[in-house]
Amino acid sequence: MAERTVKLAVIPGDGIGPEVVAEGLKVLSAAAPAHDLALETTEYELGAKRWHATGETLPDSVEEELRGHEAILLGAVGDPSVPSGVLERGLLLRLRFSFAHYVNLRPVRLYPGVATPLAGTVPEDIDMLVVREGTEGPYAGMGGVMRKGTPGEIATQDSVNTRFGVERVVRYAFAKAAQRPRKKLTLVHKDNVLTFAGELWQRVVREVGAEYPQVAVDYLHVDAATMFFVTQPGRFDVVVTDNLFGDILTDLGAAVAGGIGLAASGNINPENASPSMFEPVHGSAPDIAGQGVADPTATILSSALLLDHLGLPDAARRIERAVADDLQARAKDGGERSTARIGDDIARRVAEQG
Amino acid sequence: MAERTVKLAVIPGDGIGPEVVAEGLKVLSAAAPAHDLALETTEYELGAKRWHATGETLPDSVEEELRGHEAILLGAVGDPSVPSGVLERGLLLRLRFSFAHYVNLRPVRLYPGVATPLAGTVPEDIDMLVVREGTEGPYAGMGGVMRKGTPGEIATQDSVNTRFGVERVVRYAFAKAAQRPRKKLTLVHKDNVLTFAGELWQRVVREVGAEYPQVAVDYLHVDAATMFFVTQPGRFDVVVTDNLFGDILTDLGAAVAGGIGLAASGNINPENASPSMFEPVHGSAPDIAGQGVADPTATILSSALLLDHLGLPDAARRIERAVADDLQARAKDGGERSTARIGDDIARRVAEQG
Ligand SMILES: CC(C)[C@H](C(=O)O)[C@@H](O)C(=O)O
Numbered sequence: 054m055a056e057r058t059v060k061l062a063v064i065p066g067d068g069i070g071p072e073v074v075a076e077g078l079k080v081l082s083a084a085a086p087a088h089d090l091a092l093e094t095t096e097y098e099l100g101a102k103r104w105h106a107t108g109e110t111l112p113d114s115v116e117e118e119l120r121g122h123e124a125i126l127l128g129a130v131g132d133p134s135v136p137s138g139v140l141e142r143g144l145l146l147r148l149r150f151s152f153a154h155y156v157n158l159r160p161v162r163l164y165p166g167v168a169t170p171l172a173g174t175v176p177e178d179i180d181m182l183v184v185r186e187g188t189e190g191p192y193a194g195m196g197g198v199m200r201k202g203t204p205g206e207i208a209t210q211d212s213v214n215t216r217f218g219v220e221r222v223v224r225y226a227f228a229k230a231a232q233r234p235r236k237k238l239t240l241v242h243k244d245n246v247l248t249f250a251g252e253l254w255q256r257v258v259r260e261v262g263a264e265y266p267q268v269a270v271d272y273l274h275v276d277a278a279t280m281f282f283v284t285q286p287g288r289f290d291v292v293v294t295d296n297l298f299g300d301i302l303t304d305l306g307a308a309v310a311g312g313i314g315l316a317a318s319g320n321i322n323p324e325n326a327s328p329s330m331f332e333p334v335h336g337s338a339p340d341i342a343g344q345g346v347a348d349p350t351a352t353i354l355s356s357a358l359l360l361d362h363l364g365l366p367d368a369a370r371r372i373e374r375a376v377a378d379d380l381q382a383r384a385k386d387g388g389e390r391s392t393a394r395i396g397d398d399i400a401r402r403v404a405e406q407g
Numbered sequence: 408m409a410e411r412t413v414k415l416a417v418i419p420g421d422g423i424g425p426e427v428v429a430e431g432l433k434v435l436s437a438a439a440p441a442h443d444l445a446l447e448t449t450e451y452e453l454g455a456k457r458w459h460a461t462g463e464t465l466p467d468s469v470e471e472e473l474r475g476h477e478a479i480l481l482g483a484v485g486d487p488s489v490p491s492g493v494l495e496r497g498l499l500l501r502l503r504f505s506f507a508h509y510v511n512l513r514p515v516r517l518y519p520g521v522a523t524p525l526a527g528t529v530p531e532d533i534d535m536l537v538v539r540e541g542t543e544g545p546y547a548g549m550g551g552v553m554r555k556g557t558p559g560e561i562a563t564q565d566s567v568n569t570r571f572g573v574e575r576v577v578r579y580a581f582a583k584a585a586q587r588p589r590k591k592l593t594l595v596h597k598d599n600v601l602t603f604a605g606e607l608w609q610r611v612v613r614e615v616g617a618e619y620p621q622v623a624v625d626y627l628h629v630d631a632a633t634m635f636f637v638t639q640p641g642r643f644d645v646v647v648t649d650n651l652f653g654d655i656l657t658d659l660g661a662a663v664a665g666g667i668g669l670a671a672s673g674n675i676n677p678e679n680a681s682p683s684m685f686e687p688v689h690g691s692a693p694d695i696a697g698q699g700v701a702d703p704t705a706t707i708l709s710s711a712l713l714l715d716h717l718g719l720p721d722a723a724r725r726i727e728r729a730v731a732d733d734l735q736a737r738a739k740d741g742g743e744r745s746t747a748r749i750g751d752d753i754a755r756r757v758a759e760q761g
């Protein structure tokens with residue numbers, strides 16, 4: 054088989070970002086030979102350091118260069134020295150928006166051997182796929198402030214929901230649900246209060262759902278969904294929801310599925326009109342940066358999502374199996390391992406698979 | 408001591424509402440004599456039945472009558488036969504808005520003997536007070552739809568945050584935090600994305616906080632807070648947050664503190680410019696209505712909040728002690744009791760206290 058070269062942009066970022074990204078790349082490299090892949094990586098220094106040095110979050114020229122890649126692997130950006138929102142809006146959200154990452158894909162899955170805070174909960178109970186909208190809703194950045202600093206001050210924040218934007222992510226979610234054994238889709242919104250946006254989401258789910266009679270559709274208000282994530286996670290198969298509800302639910306999902314150290318995500322443009330970006334759900338965790346104690350598993354699982362997106366499901370499954378085996382082994386020996394050691398162990402397991 | 412007559416408006420509502428309200432009133436009546444109280448209750452039929460019969464959710468005349476009371480006890484409203492949002496916006500939210508219930512007070516507390524879904528969590532770990540803003544934010548009802556039903560459709564939903572509205576609820580939260588042993592206040596928002604509203608909330612907390620040097624202030628993004636509700640609930644003492652984040656967090660809080668059957672709430676106007684309204688956090692649960700199996704404890708605890716608000720803390724504590732004792736007893740015998748039986752048992756314990 055001819056070798057396929059994958060052009061990968063890498064944004065290590067801040068805090069623990071560079072540490073976990075190194076392990077993600079280690080594991081990707083370990084998986085490459087068996088699937089006749091060659092990785093060609095280009096690293097971009099973006100994040101707090103660059104912002105402090107130059108005031109830039111994402112220069113247009115860098116955005117254009119990123120565009121030339123097949124996918125992006127990102128560690129984490131953010132540092133307490135940078136005002137809240139600057140890097141989030143100027144880099145992370147800008148990439149999601151510019152590259153039309155309208156699917157923010159976040160599997161929530163409890164691996165065997167992993168401790169969940171939920172009593173009596175077993176891996177079979179937690180296996181869902183959250184399809185979070187990634188390009189609009191309350192993340193649109195619309196709104197403003199008037200009479201700032203006076204008693205009459207008003208700050209608004211507008212959620213923008215388009216038929217176009219809602220339909221494309223709902224279609225993706227139905228297609229995913231149709232491929233899964235349980236074939237169930239739960240829309241999460243708050244249509245009894247957010248009546249304008251909620252009605253649009255409900256209507257689109259109804260209309261697209263008519264094309265998927267094999268998929269069972271359910272609806273939950275976000276408050277109830279949050280409760281059921283904790284009391285009955287088994288209710289959920291595929292979840293489709295707006296950008297903000299998805300943000301909240303997937304952190305909760307990470308918590309119940311063994312912690313933020315394991316939660317992977319993909320910011321996906323399904324049509325490949327632009328490169329998709331894969332990143333752990335966790336942040337830059339400056340408090341533990343540089344100590345080699347961060348868990349790189351979330352980044353490693355994100356790199357499996359990356360391979361899936363590139364049409365390399367066998368390679369993706371290879372990494373997921375290695376992670377599953379490693380998590381089982383961790384449960385048995387219980388010893389704390391360094392970031393690099395976890396990456397080494399998973400890379401070895403990847404290579405060892407026939 | 409001269410008897411004090413409390414004029415109470417009662418809205419039983421739909422589903423299990425009438426069943427749980429009956430027990431709330433039973434317990435209030437049991438508490439009354441020892442505190443020289445007389446209850447004068449007036450019942451209002453509002454909810455699904457009235458809407459079906461007349462199309463009304465809350466006639467102006469009824470709103471005016473409600474205004475003449477000292478407090479309102481509400482069961483739950485809502486029924487699948489009524490379009491989503493009609494009763495919520497037309498009745499519940501209208502009351503919260505018209506009566507300036509800017510404090511939506513929701514204690515999250517794990518009572519001894521109550522099962523939590525969180526492994527290894529004990530009552531000392533969960534004892535917080537969520538102060539949810541009740542009159543603005545994304546609940547303002549602002550927004551709209553254009554090009555409805557076409558591919559170019561847009562639906563917006565606007566969060567409105569005023570200095571006036573944010574400051575009054577933040578002041579209330581600081582005052583509460585200052586009275587509690589731990590004296591800690593956590594602001595929950597998403598200021599890295601909802602930058603306009605988030606900056607206002609942060610600034611107000613900073614400014615009001617300067618008047619409360621004894622209160623330790625913390626900030627968490629809503630996604631992280633959701634995670635910590637599950638993994639480290641002990642982090643929280645008083646939580647202050649916006650209307651929508653508070654809605655989500657308090658359902659999650661109910662889940663971790665033993666379920667929605669125990670979660671009480673008060674919609675409070677601290678200045679008593681209008682009557683405050685007390686209601687369980689749960690909904691009308693039409694699936695179990697009429698069977699006498701609903702847990703009335705949330706309503707009973709809400710009636711304790713009502714007494715607190717009326718300046719009758721001794722009577723409130725009496726009810727809370729009776730509930731605590733009853734929950735311990737439940738844990739021991741484990742038998743399922745009917746709605747009325749739980750009310751009877753708690754009323755008896757209230758009466759028996761010296
Ligand atoms: C950092 C922040 C902007 C981001 C989000 O809110 O989407 C993060 O929480 C996430 O979930 O990826």
Ligand SMILES: CC(C)[C@H](C(=O)O)[C@@H](O)C(=O)O
Pocket residue numbers: 245246276495496499500654688
């Ligand atoms: C019924 C609904 C409008 C309400 C809310 O969202 O506030 C409920 O969920 C609550 O928490 O009291």
